[in-house]
Amino acid sequence: MLNMNNISRIYQSDTIQTHALRDFSLRVNEGEFVAVTGPSGSGKSTFLNVAGLLDNFDRGQYELDGVSVQGLKDDELSRLRNEKIGFIFQNYNLIPDYSIFDNVDMPLRYRGFSASERKRRVEQALEKVGLASRFKYLPSQLSGGQQQRVAIARALAGEPKILLADEPTGNLDSLMARQVMEILHNLNNDGATIIMVTHDPDQAREVNRNVQVIDGQLADFKIYAPLGRSSEVKSKTISEAASAAVAEEVENA
Amino acid sequence: MPNDSMFFYNLTLAMQSFKRAPTLYFLIILTLSIGVGVMCANLALVNSMASDPIPEKSANLFHINMNTWPDDQPPDEPMHILRYRDAMAVTKSNLTKGSAVFYASGVYARDAESSSMKRFDSEVRATTPGFFELTNAPFAYGSAFENSTGMEIVIGDELNQKIFAGKNSVGKTLELDGELLTIVGVLKPWLLRPLFYHPTEGRAFNLTDDIFAPLETAIDLGWSIHARSSSAVNYTGIEETRDKDVYYLQAWVELADINQKPALQSYLDNYSQQLKDAGEHPLAIKNELHNVNEWLKVNKVVDQKVLAFTLASVLFLSVCIFNASSLLLSRFHAAKFEVGLRRAIGASNRHMLVQGLTESVLLGFFTGVVALVLSWLFLKLSVQFLPRLANIAVLEPKLLVLGMLLALVTSIASALYPIYRANCYSISAELK
Ligand SMILES: Nc1ncnc2c1ncn2[C@@H]1O[C@H](COP(=O)(O)OP(=O)(O)OP(=O)(O)O)[C@@H](O)[C@H]1O
Ligand SMILES: [Mg+2]
Numbered sequence: 001m002l003n004m005n006n007i008s009r010i011y012q013s014d015t016i017q018t019h020a021l022r023d024f025s026l027r028v029n030e031g032e033f034v035a036v037t038g039p040s041g042s043g044k045s046t047f048l049n050v051a052g053l054l055d056n057f058d059r060g061q062y063e064l065d066g067v068s069v070q071g072l073k074d075d076e077l078s079r080l081r082n083e084k085i086g087f088i089f090q091n092y093n094l095i096p097d098y099s100i101f102d103n104v105d106m107p108l109r110y111r112g113f114s115a116s117e118r119k120r121r122v123e124q125a126l127e128k129v130g131l132a133s134r135f136k137y138l139p140s141q142l143s144g145g146q147q148q149r150v151a152i153a154r155a156l157a158g159e160p161k162i163l164l165a166d167e168p169t170g171n172l173d174s175l176m177a178r179q180v181m182e183i184l185h186n187l188n189n190d191g192a193t194i195i196m197v198t199h200d201p202d203q204a205r206e207v208n209r210n211v212q213v214i215d216g217q218l219a220d221f222k223i224y225a226p227l228g229r230s231s232e233v234k235s236k237t238i239s240e241a242a243s244a245a246v247a248e249e250v251e252n253a
Numbered sequence: 254m255p256n257d258s259m260f261f262y263n264l265t266l267a268m269q270s271f272k273r274a275p276t277l278y279f280l281i282i283l284t285l286s287i288g289v290g291v292m293c294a295n296l297a298l299v300n301s302m303a304s305d306p307i308p309e310k311s312a313n314l315f316h317i318n319m320n321t322w323p324d325d326q327p328p329d330e331p332m333h334i335l336r337y338r339d340a341m342a343v344t345k346s347n348l349t350k351g352s353a354v355f356y357a358s359g360v361y362a363r364d365a366e367s368s369s370m371k372r373f374d375s376e377v378r379a380t381t382p383g384f385f386e387l388t389n390a391p392f393a394y395g396s397a398f399e400n401s402t403g404m405e406i407v408i409g410d411e412l413n414q415k416i417f418a419g420k421n422s423v424g425k426t427l428e429l430d431g432e433l434l435t436i437v438g439v440l441k442p443w444l445l446r447p448l449f450y451h452p453t454e455g456r457a458f459n460l461t462d463d464i465f466a467p468l469e470t471a472i473d474l475g476w477s478i479h480a481r482s483s484s485a486v487n488y489t490g491i492e493e494t495r496d497k498d499v500y501y502l503q504a505w506v507e508l509a510d511i512n513q514k515p516a517l518q519s520y521l522d523n524y525s526q527q528l529k530d531a532g533e534h535p536l537a538i539k540n541e542l543h544n545v546n547e548w549l550k551v552n553k554v555v556d557q558k559v560l561a562f563t564l565a566s567v568l569f570l571s572v573c574i575f576n577a578s579s580l581l582l583s584r585f586h587a588a589k590f591e592v593g594l595r596r597a598i599g600a601s602n603r604h605m606l607v608q609g610l611t612e613s614v615l616l617g618f619f620t621g622v623v624a625l626v627l628s629w630l631f632l633k634l635s636v637q638f639l640p641r642l643a644n645i646a647v648l649e650p651k652l653l654v655l656g657m658l659l660a661l662v663t664s665i666a667s668a669l670y671p672i673y674r675a676n677c678y679s680i681s682a683e684l685k
Contacts, residue, residue: 045681054597054681075601082599091685093594097273107598109262154598166685 001162001193002028002051007060009046009216020046021057022216028162028195033188035204036197038213044197045166047213051195052164053081065161082110086155088165092147094139094154100126101135104154111158125153129183145176152183163187165196169203181206259604263611270588270612277584278616281577285620285663288573290627292566293648293656297632299563300652301458301645302555306445307389311545312511313350314387314449317343317504318541321525323485323534331539333453333503334481337495340502342524344381348517349506353387354468355380356501357451358476362464364416365426365433373415375429375463376479379471385438387507388450390465395423395438401469407438412463427464432474434466446644449545450505452552454481458644511544518542570663577667585609585675592675593683602676609672610665617664621657628656 009021020043028034036044049055050062053069062069065084069077081087094103104125108118126132129149131142139147148168155163165184169177181203188194188207196207204210212219271278305311318331321339335343340354358379361372378384385397385407393413398405406427413422425436440461447457466476475490482501488494494501508514521540528534543551585592592605600608625648632646648656 049681052597054684055679075603078596078599078601078604081597087597089684093590093597093684095591095594097269106595109259110595110599110601110604112259115258158599 001030001032001065002026002195003061003063004051005061007047007050007057007062009043009050009055009057019216021050024060024213024217026211026218028193030161030193031188031191032209033184033194033207034196035207035210036195036213037199037201037204037210038219042213043216044213046216048164048166048195048197052085052087053077054087078110082107082158084161086152086158086160086163088148088151088155088163088168090167090170092139092144092151092171094147094150096139098138099135100131100137100139100142100150103139103150104135104157107154107158121157121159122153125157126150128156128187129153143176145172145179148172148176148180149183152180156187162193162195165194167197167199169198169200177203259607260611263608264615266608267612267615270584271616274584274587277580281580281667282616282620282623284573284577284580285616285660285667286623286627288566288570289620289624289656289660289663290631292570292659293624293628293652294631294635294646295559295563295566296655297628297648297652298559298642298645299555300649301446301647302559304446305546306447306449307545309389310507311449313508314545315506315508315514315517315542316545316548317506317521318543319521319525320536320539321528321534322483322500322536323498331541332483332500334483334500335502335504336498336500337502339524340504343504343506343521344383346506346517346520348508348513348520350509351383351387351507353380353384353450353505354502355384355450356468356471356478356482356503357462357480358466358471359479360429360464360476362412362416363428365428367416373412373463375412376459377429377464377466377471377476378462379466379468379476381468384450384465387505388445390461391441391443393439393441394421395436398437398465398467401467402473403467403470404432404434405437405467406434407440407465408436409440409461409463409465410442411460413439429464429466430474430476434470444644446647447549447554449549451480451503452549452554453503456480457549457552457554458641460644514542574663574667577663578670581668581671582674585671589675589678590683593678593680596680597684605676606672609668609675613664613668613672614661616668617661618657620664621660624660625653625656 004024004026007021007024008019011018011020024043024047036047038044046055050057064080067080069080072080101122104122105118108121113121122135123132126135129152131146131149131153134142134146139150142150168184169180172180184194184196196203198204307314316333317335318333319335319339320331321336322332344352344354355378358377360375360377362375363370363372381401382397382399384390393410397407408422408427413419416422417425422436422439426433427436443461445461448459448461451459472491472495475492477491478501480501482499484500485498488497488499506517508517518540522538525538525540529536529538595605629648632648636643636646
């Protein structure tokens with residue numbers, strides 16, 4: 001689904017160069033739920049932004065759903081973002097004076113769908129996050145957890161191949177965080193591929209795979225609930241799991 | 254149609270944007286429309302001054318200047334006013350398709366059958382009958398008089414409105430300074446901007462005349478000359494001028510083919526040469542033919558002050574654009590988050606550009622409406638101060654269109670840099 005090879009992202013300012021990602025390689029299979037953890041400033045958001053085509057990279061290869069993204073033009077990248085990727089932000093990023101409906105409808109506007117098709121998809125997406133009855137509300141009339149669920153509905157409305165979430169529960173109390181996590185797990189059970197940045201070790205533990213980013217590089221693999229052919233690696237030590245994953249990486253390359 | 258719906262979506266977004274910052278957009282519209290309004294008012298003046306009043310034949314109509322003054326004072330320059338016999342010689346040329354010889358006069362007019370004694374101060378054009386065809390004068394009723402003699406007249410729309418309430422007055426009789434003349438034709442409203450057939454003596458923006466009377470009749474009735482005249486001799490009334498050295502008639506000719514101009518020129522030059530050979534004048538042979546636009550130029554119909562003001566209003570408009578641009582910059586800066594978000598969920602740079610342009614086109618439309626109202630007010634106001642602008646300070650339909658286009662262009666121009674800046678930010682910068 002997602003295949004990154006030796007990606008580097010360097011932020012250049014007047015005086016300093018920050019290597020936010022250095023030779024970063026990761027492969028995520030279809031249907032996987034991957035948690036990305038790591039210290040603050042290690043490059044998690046940078047990785048997610050590059051994965052979501054919100055940011056470009058300086059070196060390396062990146063293939064998304066079989067499409068090699070380097071060298072694509074702006075409108076091609078935009079179409080990929082619109083059709084294949086659903087992004088969920090820590091701050092929800094809803095437009096405050098738009099109704100819930102209009103917020104969820106937004107990505108569909110750039111798709112050329114008919115009004116009835118858009119309505120069907122918005123309703124379906126709001127249904128999935130349990131907010132179908134609130135479509136006329138403004139974001140400010142909802143709780144933080146509900147707002148994040150609206151943001152998830154917005155990400156789902158375009159029926160993307162992959163959901164990218166940057167600390168989706170970072171602003172929520174544990175009860176609301178739970179609800180959001182349940183929705184993500186349900187989506188994953190229905191077949192969605194999800195990559196989520198999180199600081200919560202419990203959340204990281206309950207997904208298929210936890211990767212750790214340290215200093216712009218992938219540090220470690222922890223596989224908790226194996227998927228598909230990697231099912232026999234259930235109880236390996238960390239180093240064994242890591243080498244197995246590397247082997248898998250090589251095999252897939 | 255996806256494109257249609259995108260267009261309407263962008264329109265809604267633009268309206269939303271206006272609603273979010275109404276004061277700011279009000280200021281932008283005001284700034285731009287004052288600039289466009291001033292510009293447009295000024296262009297209205299220039300347009301009236303510089304336009305061709307008779308485009309269908311302006312190249313074929315020639316005003317005649319001749320050099321037949323009997324001594325060398327005033328100096329050796331051809332004059333725009335001719336002697337009766339010189340003017341008649343011009344009309345006798347068989348090179349021309351038509352000609353008009355006239356002078357300006359004035360009478361008091363009243364309906365001869367009316368019980369009211371009210372008289373209207375009326376401008377008179379005493380002319381040969383060729384005038385109407387040469388100037389394409391538009392007839393509402395009746396037709397031109399056919400001879401330079403006879404007690405017949407053609408009247409203009411304004412006088413017909415005043416005396417006969419605009420009804421068909423052909424056959425009615427007017428009393429003009431005590432003489433009875435019959436109306437044979439009534440003109441439609443007739444605006445010539447500039448008044449090409451008589452732009453001299455600062456009359457380029459006068460209205461067309463109230464009464465058109467046969468030349469010989471006017472001379473016989475002694476209707477005085479209301480324009481420039483020069484005479485080398487003493488005379489008591491215009492009725493004596495036919496064989497005297499009194500210069501007061503203007504002459505126009507129409508050529509079917511402008512290639513005949515050299516032939517006409519030599520016809521005039523031969524005529525002058527004959528006079529000179531007969532010892533009637535000592536001057537160099539120097540006759541001039543100016544077509545309509547040349548004649549307007551010679552008479553400096555386009556006011557240099559107005560042109561200087563045009564330059565000033567161009568500068569003023571650019572200041573307005575810079576101002577609006579900086580206001581829009583702050584607006585687009587505030588909208589960075591939304592731009593980032595829209596890009597993140599799949600809007601391309603082109604989508605955002607079209608959205609920004611749609612907004613500025615809508616802004617330009619509102620600006621255009623306000624600007625046209627303002628420029629109408631500016632023109633009204635300028636007529637208050639300078640009444641002589643009354644017939645020039647008009648917004649023709651083409652100026653309404655021009656004003657609208659100008660508003661759209663300025664609005665887009667002031668949005669270009671802000672739109673460019675708004676789309677420069679990296680998508681992820683505003684999104685956490
Ligand atoms: N736009 C930018 N310009 C310059 N440096 C940047 C920019 N964005 C991120 N960085 C730097 O890149 C590095 C990685 O940042 P990133 O946001 O990916 O970290 P993170 O792992 O998401 O941290 P956190 O857990 O705090 O969100 C940091 O050192 C950061 O300072
Ligand atoms: Mg981060």
